[in-house]
Amino acid sequence: MRLSTIARLSTFIALLCAPTISSARFAENYAITREVKAKPFFDIGTRSAFGRSIPERLTDGRTTGDPLKTDLAVGWKVTPSNKEPYEAVIDLGSVRKDIEAIELDCITDPQKGLLAPDSIKVEGSTDAQNYQLWGNLTPEARPAPAVVRWRLQLPKDGQAARLVKLTLNCKSNAGVGEKCLLTEARVLRADIPNDLAGYFYQISFRQHWTSERLAKEMDWLRDIGADTLMLCSGVTSTTAFYPMSEGVLPDVKPYKDQPSGNPFEKILTAADERKMNNMFMLCNEDSAYFQVTKPEFFKNLSERTCKVFDDMYAQYKKHPSLAGVYVGIEFWYPAPMSLMKTWVSQCLDPMTKHITEVEPKYKCVAAPFAGVESRHNAKEFEENWDYMFANTPQLKMFQWQDGIGANEGDEMSTGGRTFAYMQEMWTMLKRCTDKYNRELWVDAEFFDKVGGPYPPHFSRVRDQLASAAPFCDGAVGFEWAYLSPGASVSAAGEFYQNYMRWHMGKPWLENIAWKCPYTTSESCEEKTEAKGIVKKLTDNDRDGLHEGRRYVYWENVTKPLEVTIDLQHQRTGIEGFAAALRTEKGNGMVDESIEVSVSKDNSQWTTVGVLKPNSTDDNEMNVHQLFDLEPVTARYVRFELTPSKEQLAQAGKDKARIALCELGVFSTVNDIVSLNKPYLLVPAPADKFPDETGKMTNGDNTTLWYGQCGYYDQKTPVTVTIDLTDGQDASIELNRLQTMVLRNEKHGTVLPSAVRVELSNDGKTWSAPIPLEMVDYGDRQNVSFEKTLDTKHTATKAKFTFEPPTEKGWMLISETRVMNLSE
CATH class of the missing domain: 2.60.120.260 (Galactose-binding domain-like)
Known part of the structure; x- marks a missing residue:
């Protein structure tokens, strides 16, 4: 069931390596949660959110683009008396042989005495004694104040090291009050895992399907490399979806015979033939998620679940594809420790013990929700999950439901799960699962916790899997209907087509x-x-x-x-x-x-x-x-x-x-000449709507919250400067310019007062500004600012300038496009 690694996607790797697109963080980061030693010791900084040492703030995964968030940084005071360079050594825990890039984020604001380093040298060592010089980091051209990303791209075949040393030269100008602040270091491997090992599969949607119809779905699953189905649910709080034996749960509606036969039997038979895996979700008490405060509820749920397991095991144990059990309820944080202890002692521990006593080879899996950021306490979060793993030794796999970066439309100001927040939570979960030797997987909720039309852009699938990859042993998705070519909610089937194309390194549709x-x-x-x-x-x-x-x-x-x-x-x-x-x-x-x-x-x-x-x-x-x-x-x-x-x-x-x-x-939209091209976005967007995925040129014009770069009460222009040639010399032909900005009246989004574009063939001399015309498609839609040019132009760079809105609110930019349309 372990995720298999496929050949790297060359076009995506090229995007990862672009110096001005922050999606490079989606390469696997070997530095996450690793020990850091500073010389001299950091004299600026607080402990990381999960209470470890101050230097580990540098590898806690908490990325920010906001230069005001100095609480996320560590660093040194800089004075003329400092003659020696500053060092930070990251211990990767073991020798890594495929390191492809190094990144370091530094806060630069000369007016506040926050200095940019004069240089940053990188060395690697496999034995802690002999260091090899790899080169110097290069900063992106981002004007202060800013969080500036310094980066070194290593040779294609990578470097090997256990220890990575960053040496910073930083000289004082004023003599007092100056600092060198660092927010995050990354040691990257660009070949990211991107296979889905399996999917959740809701039986209630498919009870009436024939064996042939279900087998067809199995073949589609297998064709994309998946081998596992999480079958939900055997029983809900009111209804049984399998032929439950008499007297098991008298208060549940009995299974209704289907003309096409027992759906569990059909699925398991098809999985047996294809050497696939299945896991049962036994009892889904879906009506009780917000009523689980009494110990008797948990005890009753455990007893009911064990009865259902015994009954289903007796009926289906003959199937070799049955590999484990997904245990409910879908418990989530935040929750007080007293409730966590009740859940563990009265339900989770006795339930998993019973299952593994009956069938030791079965794997017990849990998949809790991710709580919203506004109610999050980092210390409590880690304490809760640490307690759960310490006291449920039979729970072997943890599949965290992750709608990463998906700000909820109905709670835009308080209900979001920002990228930085999710990365911090992943970091703490990884510490817990590593400590107790458990598997940490992502249950990628591609379409959950977002409001708006279906389907989202395929880049959401890519970005979400990639952002969880540094932490996870594997990935499953919810729900198969969103990807299946034959299910209603996957609509026109291009998600399946694009997933296959992603595997083959072909352009998306x-x-x-x-x-x-x-x-x-x-x-x-x-x-x-x-x-x-x-x-x-x-x-x-x-x-x-x-x-x-x-x-x-x-x-x-x-x-x-x-x-x-x-x-x-x-x-x-x-x-x-x-x-x-x-x-x-x-x-x-x-x-x-x-x-x-x-x-x-x-x-x-x-x-x-x-x-x-x-x-x-x-x-x-x-x-x-x-x-x-x-x-x-x-x-x-x-x-x-x-x-x-x-x-x-x-x-x-x-x-x-x-x-x-x-x-x-x-x-394949090859007429969008800016597609996936590197760019510089100034100033950096707010952490609530960050640019961690290269949103401005990824082709996604979504109205969903996850796809926006956001600016609240913006007072200065925002610019997006796109490198149309990706560092090459030849100019590109173009004749259409367009950008999309979200209109959502319920949440008070605002539009730029004007948008204009300038073109350049050398990055120095710019054309006269070209004003874009607004085309308004109405509420909950992306407003298009666009211009089709009378004649074709040539350029190596295009700079979009968004003038500040006249009203207070969120300005949410979805996409910028430079096109070369046929005559």
């Missing part, structure tokens, strides 16, 4: 139909069950089941329907198409044949092919798709929808109704 206008051959009605939400076939929300059930429908269909999307420009690299439809047979919503054609001029058309359905089960929404085509260039895309005679007959009507949720046109 982007939905270039976003916000594009369309026409229909017949008039239609737009349906939504939510208020104030854009209801369009190109709003990039292909869910149809969640967030308001919005769709377009036609009544009394007797002939083929045509929907034609105008991509507004010639778009290249188009490799896929998709359509998401509602398929409620009782209402006569049908979807047999969907043919796709493309055109450059809306006159001459070329048929590309017919979209194929991912599944045939009645899943309320069905996705038809066609991927892996030879790339085509087009401005117009036509979808022709034809209901079949068979479906019309099955619906029992002479005339059918067709309901369409979304249309997708997918391209």
